Amino acid sequence: xxxxxxxxxxxxxxxxxxxxxxxxxxxxxxxxxxxxxxxxxxxxxxxxxxxxxxxxxxxxxxxxxxxxxxxxxxxxxxxxxxxxxxxxxxxxxxxxxxxxxxxxxxxxxxxxxxxxxxxxxxxxxxxxxxxxxxxxxxxxxxxxxxxxxxxxxxxxxxxxxxxxxxxxxxxxxxxxxxxxxxxxxxxxxxxxxxxxxxxxxxxxxxxxxxxxxxxxxxxxxxxxxxxxxxxxxxxxxxxxxxxxxxxxxxxxxxxxxxxxxxxxxxxxxxxxxxxxxxxxxxxxxxxxxxxxxxxxxxxxxxxxxxxxxxxxxxxxxxxxxxxxxxxxxxxxxxxxxxxxxxxxxxxxxxxxxxxxxxxxxxxxxxxxxxxxxxxxxxxxxxxxxxxxxxxxxxxxxxxxxxxxxxxxxxxxxxxxxxxxxxxxxxxxxxxxxxxxxxxxxxxxxxxxxxxxxxxxxxxxxxxxxxxxxxxxxxxxxxxxxxxxxxxxxxxxxxxxxxxxxxxxxxxxxxxxxxxxxxxxxxxxxxxxxxxxxxxxxxxxxxxxxxxxxxxxxxxxxxxxxxxxxxxxxxxxxxxxxxxxxxxxxxxxxxxxxxxxxxxxxxxxxxxxxxxxxxxxxxxxxxxxxxxxxxxxxxxxxxxxxxxxxxxxxxxxxxxxxxxxxxxxxxxxxxxxxxxxx
Ligand code: IVH
Numbered sequence: 001x002x003x004x005x006x007x008x009x010x011x012x013x014x015x016x017x018x019x020x021x022x023x024x025x026x027x028x029x030x031x032x033x034x035x036x037x038x039x040x041x042x043x044x045x046x047x048x049x050x051x052x053x054x055x056x057x058x059x060x061x062x063x064x065x066x067x068x069x070x071x072x073x074x075x076x077x078x079x080x081x082x083x084x085x086x087x088x089x090x091x092x093x094x095x096x097x098x099x100x101x102x103x104x105x106x107x108x109x110x111x112x113x114x115x116x117x118x119x120x121x122x123x124x125x126x127x128x129x130x131x132x133x134x135x136x137x138x139x140x141x142x143x144x145x146x147x148x149x150x151x152x153x154x155x156x157x158x159x160x161x162x163x164x165x166x167x168x169x170x171x172x173x174x175x176x177x178x179x180x181x182x183x184x185x186x187x188x189x190x191x192x193x194x195x196x197x198x199x200x201x202x203x204x205x206x207x208x209x210x211x212x213x214x215x216x217x218x219x220x221x222x223x224x225x226x227x228x229x230x231x232x233x234x235x236x237x238x239x240x241x242x243x244x245x246x247x248x249x250x251x252x253x254x255x256x257x258x259x260x261x262x263x264x265x266x267x268x269x270x271x272x273x274x275x276x277x278x279x280x281x282x283x284x285x286x287x288x289x290x291x292x293x294x295x296x297x298x299x300x301x302x303x304x305x306x307x308x309x310x311x312x313x314x315x316x317x318x319x320x321x322x323x324x325x326x327x328x329x330x331x332x333x334x335x336x337x338x339x340x341x342x343x344x345x346x347x348x349x350x351x352x353x354x355x356x357x358x359x360x361x362x363x364x365x366x367x368x369x370x371x372x373x374x375x376x377x378x379x380x381x382x383x384x385x386x387x388x389x390x391x392x393x394x395x396x397x398x399x400x401x402x403x404x405x406x407x408x409x410x411x412x413x414x415x416x417x418x419x420x421x422x423x424x425x426x427x428x429x430x431x432x433x434x435x436x437x438x439x440x441x442x443x444x445x446x447x448x449x450x451x452x453x454x455x456x457x458x459x460x461x462x463x464x465x466x467x468x469x470x471x472x473x474x475x476x477x478x479x480x481x482x483x484x485x486x487x488x489x490x491x492x493x494x495x496x497x498x499x500x501x502x503x504x505x506x507x508x509x510x511x512x513x514x515x516x517x518x519x520x521x522x523x524x525x526x527x528x529x530x531x532x533x534x535x536x537x538x539x540x541x542x543x544x545x546x547x548x549x550x551x552x553x554x555x556x557x558x559x560x561x562x563x564x565x566x567x568x569x570x571x572x573x574x575x576x577x578x579x580x581x582x583x584x585x586x587x588x589x590x591x592x593x594x595x596x597x598x599x600x601x602x603x604x605x606x607x608x609x610x611x612x613x614x615x616x617x618x619x620x621x622x623x624x625x626x627x628x629x630x631x632x633x634x635x636x637x638x639x640x641x642x643x644x645x646x647x648x649x650x651x652x653x654x655x656x657x658x659x660x661x662x663x664x665x666x667x668x669x670x671x672x673x674x675x676x677x
Contacts, residue, residue: 006051009282010059013044017060018160025156025225026260053181054279056608057152057160065153065216066604068536068560070675072145072212075136077124078173079232082141082313083297084117084320090275093297094329096319097271098409100299103308103316110246110300114266114277117320118227119521120179124152124503126664128171128642130161137211146666147211152266153220154178162258170235171642174259176228180207184223190529191454199392203291215560218532223426226291228259247300267300274321282323290308327384328361329399329604330354334379335366335410337417341445342527343434345416345423347372349395356387364393367502368430371410378402380407408516416441437577443477444470448526450478454531455523456512460505478523479581481509482588517544519596526572528565537569539597548573548582559675603675607633609645615653615668628677640665648673 001009017040020159024030030037041061048055048575051624055062062571068377087093101107109382112518124144126134135151137144149155161168180188180203188206189199193245200206210222231250243249251261266277278295285292299305299317308317331352341586347366354361364385366372375397377383387393414423416434418441446466467477472494474487482489484506491502515523524536540558541547548553549567556566572578586592611629613622613636620628624634625648640647640659647653647660660667668676 001047001051003051003053004590007049007054010044010047010051010054011618013040013047014058014060016040017044018158018162019058021155021159022162022258026258042048046336047462054657055285055604057604060157060159060611063153063155063220064222065218065586066149066207068215068217070611070672072128072147073668073672074139074143075124075134075265075666076143076144076661076664077136078126078234078664080141081122081124081138081144081175082310082315084318085314086294086320088322088324090278092320093274093278093321094271096297097274100308100317104304108299108301108304110248111267111269112267112274113248113251113298114274114295115229115298116262116264116281116292117178117296117322118177119202119204119291119293120177121204121211123176123211123226125151125157125176126171126416127161127174128491128533130164130168132159133645134666145212149210150214150219152177153216154224154226155227156224156260158258163256165256167253168257168674170233172231172233174254175230175232176259177497178207178211178224178226179203179363180210180223181225183289188222214562215532226260228254228261229296239640245302247302247305249297271455278321286326287391291324292323294320296320299436321566325386325387326356327458328354328356329384332377332379332381332383332395332398335372337413339416339434339439339441339445341442341449341525342437343439345434347410347412349377349385349515351385352382354385356385356393359387360395361385361614364395365545366395369432370430371423376409378403378407379405402661403581418442439483440470447475447478447481448524449525451481451512452523455519456515457519458505458512459508460501461508465505468496477581479584479588482513482585484509495656512624513589513591515591516590520591521547524578529569533561533565538594542594542596544592544594546577603632603676605632610635610637610643612637612640612647613650614642614647614656615650617648617650617673619670619674625673632677639648 043590045061052558124136135148185203192199213219231254255261297319305317334350336348349364349366377398382399383395384397385393386396419436419439421436424435425432447466448463518534518538522531537547552566552570560578640656644665646668647668649657
């Protein structure tokens with residue numbers, strides 16, 4: 001195949017895949033099977049492997065996420081991202097509509113649009129020439145984080161527009177909400193818990209957390225979705241095109257461009273219409289596969305929006321009506337403490353069973369000691385429990401009027417319920433910890449985690465067996481697992497065991513020594529080291545020993561790893577007990593040595609992008625910097641324009657930096673630039 005033939009074929013495949021992405025992720029109506037889809041992707045990947053020069057950032061194959069980064073460049077919003085005034089009662093909604101009517105002198109000519117208030121994270125997307133060029137979070141409204149590499153992995157967001165109309169080629173901004181479907185959220189949390197990572201409290205938190213993840217490959221695995229709710233052109237046509245003079249018409253344009261836009265949006269004439277929409281969804285929101293926390297009402301005509309104007313930080317032409325959350329009231333019978341494998345103590349409410357949104361709630365989290373005190377929750381109280389997208393229901397408050405005389409304030413125990421050692425609360429933290437590494441709850445948790453599915457995956461070594469073996473005096477730590485083979489007869493003698501089971505277990509243990517090094521590292525249960533961090537570490541250092549010997553700074557310098565994680569890893573390997581444990585595991589033949597990932601020579605980050613250098617760089621001259629960018633496939637331009645992808649700002653950067661900030665061009669510090677090199 002010649003390059004030209006390959007290009008044609010790749011373009012055709014990409015177009016076809018894009019069409020299917022749109023049908024699947026935007027319309028939710030796929031027309032081919034997953035198998036057929038995978039075959040198209042494979043075909044495109046094969047061509048791109050043969051002709052890497054054909055890989056563009058917009059290629060469907062790039063949705064899996066690029067290399068991790070260190071931090072996000074800031075992104076200045078061309079137009080500030082405002083928030084909406086919240087209302088909680090029908091009265092306030094009526095006040096809003098009356099104010100609009102007073103200002104206009106009549107009901108809005110084109111009515112109001114009623115939309116979902118998605119409970120996610122606001123996102124600003126910039127498009128130029130029909131392509132996505134930037135995705136940024138709201139931040140403080142003026143400046144947010146440039147999270148483009150993460151946004152590119154969200155399949156509902158078009159990297160290339162479906163329309164080639166001249167309108168679609170203009171520079172414009174789309175605003176909308178990134179959110180997570182409940183089912184995907186629950187699935188993700190189950191996985192996280194299985195991997196010993198703390199579950200996210202609700203879909204919104206997990207969306208926010210995911211967007212701030214430094215490793216786009218990790219983001220690509222999370223079930224993020226998008227719904228567009230605003231379209232604004234950089235150069236708004238002064239004589240407005242008829243299909244741009246109403247908000248509802250702009251939503252249609254967004255649909256044509258290939259964006260997901262809610263089909264539940266309605267246009268209503270007046271206050272009763274608004275209330276009907278709001279009340280309907282207040283009742284039926286549980287039937288949706290994602291969370292909404294209210295309705296957003298907007299004056300439909302853009303001319304009238306301008307007329308009504310703004311107050312302070314929010315428009316006067318729109319309002320959010322927030323739904324009441326679903327709660328149930330029940331008696332708090334007691335509070336127990338749960339000990340996690342890291343020693344974290346979580347207070348749990350033991351409740352009089354109560355039904356709420358289809359399930360019976362018996363226990364709920366009380367988060368931590370401060371929360372109990374702040375809410376003044378006492379045993380015997382009638383408490384309100386709430387269940388959002390959360391897996392675990394929570395106690396949100398107490399009915400003070402119904403407090404029985406006998407209700408007793410909860411005195412947070414100062415001893416671990418499992419091992420009776422004194423609990424510690426590190427300064428600045430909300431949690432109490434059991435710091436006794438021998439605490440049975442922690443030992444059980446650590447060994448169970450080590451053997452679990454995502455870690456060493458030892459069949460027959462689940463929580464029950466681990467508990468049984470600990471009681472029999474056969475296990476005290478994870479290194480003991482590899483000495484169980486010398487205890488065969490003792491194992492066989494245990495209840496529910498027998499010869500066959502024991503031999504299966506022992507061969508499972510033997511097999512586990514073949515796991516990849518990163519899984520072994522994850523299995524050790526170091527705080528903040530999940531599977532993806534473990535992979536990054538092995539890719540960078542190549543072996544467990546190299547990680548153990550690395551300085552905190554060296555760990556911190558790994559793209560995708562922040563200071564808190566680095567400090568935890570460094571601390572783990574400085575602990576004498578852990579060192580001893582590792583020595584025993586090494587002798588047992590566990591996979592200490594993995595493989596460093598070779599550094600790429602040609603760089604996806606630089607290829608095809610335009611850079612502008614400004615200010616003085618400390619590590620090299622401007623000529624050298626230029627040469628390095630060009631050798632990686634990038635271009636260096638003399639002045640900043642909208643076409644500039646990055647401005648590299650050294651010290652004493654001047655007007656080019658100011659210009660970049662005005663245009664919202666990404667800015668790279670010298671440090672970040674060096675990292676990318
Ligand atoms: S319009 C100036 N429409 O609610 C108005 N916002 O406080 C800009 N949100 O940060 C927002 N669903 O993240 C709009 N259909 C919707 C929305 C929506 C959710 C969020 C958005 C914004 C916040 C407003």
